Amino acid sequence: MPPKNSLGKGLGAMFPDLIDAIGTRPSFILCGIEELVPNRFQSRKAFDDREQKRLVASIRKSGIIQPIVVRKAAQGYEIIAGERRWRAAQEARLREVPVIIRDAEDLEVAELSLIENIQREALNPIEEAEAYQVLNGTFGLSQEEISARVGKDRSTVANTVRLLKLPPEVRAALIDKSISPGHARALLALSTPEEQRRALETIIARGLNVRETENLIKKATVAPQEKKTPKRDPYLANLERDLSSTLMTKIRIRQGKKTGQIEIRFSSKEELNRLIALLREIGG
Numbered sequence: 001m002p003p004k005n006s007l008g009k010g011l012g013a014m015f016p017d018l019i020d021a022i023g024t025r026p027s028f029i030l031c032g033i034e035e036l037v038p039n040r041f042q043s044r045k046a047f048d049d050r051e052q053k054r055l056v057a058s059i060r061k062s063g064i065i066q067p068i069v070v071r072k073a074a075q076g077y078e079i080i081a082g083e084r085r086w087r088a089a090q091e092a093r094l095r096e097v098p099v100i101i102r103d104a105e106d107l108e109v110a111e112l113s114l115i116e117n118i119q120r121e122a123l124n125p126i127e128e129a130e131a132y133q134v135l136n137g138t139f140g141l142s143q144e145e146i147s148a149r150v151g152k153d154r155s156t157v158a159n160t161v162r163l164l165k166l167p168p169e170v171r172a173a174l175i176d177k178s179i180s181p182g183h184a185r186a187l188l189a190l191s192t193p194e195e196q197r198r199a200l201e202t203i204i205a206r207g208l209n210v211r212e213t214e215n216l217i218k219k220a221t222v223a224p225q226e227k228k229t230p231k232r233d234p235y236l237a238n239l240e241r242d243l244s245s246t247l248m249t250k251i252r253i254r255q256g257k258k259t260g261q262i263e264i265r266f267s268s269k270e271e272l273n274r275l276i277a278l279l280r281e282i283g284g
Contacts, residue, residue, distance in 0.1 A: 028067040030096040035076035036068070036086055041110035041134060042079075055088040064089060067098040071109065077101065080109050107139045111149055124175045125184070129160045136161075159185060167193035170200050179203060182210035189217050247275060 068082035077099060079086055089097050104112070114123075114131040123131070135141045135149075143161075147154040163174065163184055170187055173179045183203055187196045199220065203213050236253050243251040243262075249271070252263040266272045 028098045028100045031070070031077060031099045033086070033089055033094055033097055036070060036097070036099070037073060037076060037078050038083055038086075039079045039109060039113050041106070041113050042083055052084065052088060052091075055084060056091045059085070059088050059092045059094065064094070064097050067100045069112075070099045070101055071104045072101065078109075080104055080112055107135075110134060110139065115150055125160060125163055125181045126171050126175055129163045132157055132161050133164065162188055167196055169197050173200060173204070180210060183208075183213050186210065186213045186217050189221055191221075195220065247278060249275065 064085055066082070066085070068086055069080040070077035071080055072078075080102065086097060110131075114128075114135070132143075132146055135146050136143070141149070143154050143157050147157050150157070160181075163171070163181070166174075166184060166187060170179075170184060174181065174184045179200070187199055190196045190199060199213075199216065202208070202216065206212075208216065233255070236255060240251050240253050243253075247264065250265040252265075254261050254263070264275060266275055
């Protein structure tokens with residue numbers, strides 16, 4: 001297992017058997033471009049058009065300087081590292097590309113694809129989260145093991161994976177950089193996708209920064225305090241009970257600062273007539 005700080009040392013430091021001799025005098029062969037297939041564990045889904053066009057122009061002028069690393073597949077070769085170069089070579093209409101053939105298991109291929117993209121800062125946060133999920137779900141690596149392999153804190157890995165819980169609209173906004181990962185992590189504090197979508201609209205409409213977003217979420221998640229029921233005057237409470245017993249119906253007395261009211265409830269016309277008769281009798 002590579003040391004935790006190995007990310008900055010280059011891919012060769014972490015996969016010496018896989019990338020051996022690429023930086024010195026690699027032994028490569030020329031391979032028909034149609035014989036290569038993309039890495040099925042490729043973390044990167046979105047390729048920047050401007051960067052890709054610059055790479056295509058460079059390849060047209062100078063060819064592919066760094067060979068593509070591949071492994072044998074059922075038919076042809078599967079790319080381990082260098083998919084951008086392969087795509088650019090297709091656009092540049094090259095017929096052959098230089099490749100280095102290496103033996104590699106699926107886990108090594110998945111790790112290498114992820115680490116190469118992280119080193120180049122080529123992944124958006126959702127692509128990175130999905131790559132961690134593959135390492136965990138497909139290959140059974142714990143977050144601690146993933147952390148050691150990619151050179152990031154376990155908490156960073158965990159928080160990145162949590163972004164996959166966000167609804168599609170929020171993930172799309174994160175991918176197109178309408179919001180930052182800090183905004184997205186703040187939205188996770190809201191309990192429902194609908195609340196998260198509404199908060200997203202507010203963030204974008206108001207141009208809120210992360211701190212302002214956190215304050216917005218905090219206000220939204222604070223439970224409203226229940227209104228305290230004012231204490232009843234014991235005299236009025238006793239009077240209500242006495243009148244209710246005398247009239248044989250529910251009596252409610254409300255007293256304001258200057259005025260008040262007595263409420264006598266009835267449930268039918270007959271009940272109303274009974275109460276009127278009783279009040280007249282009491283009034284003499």
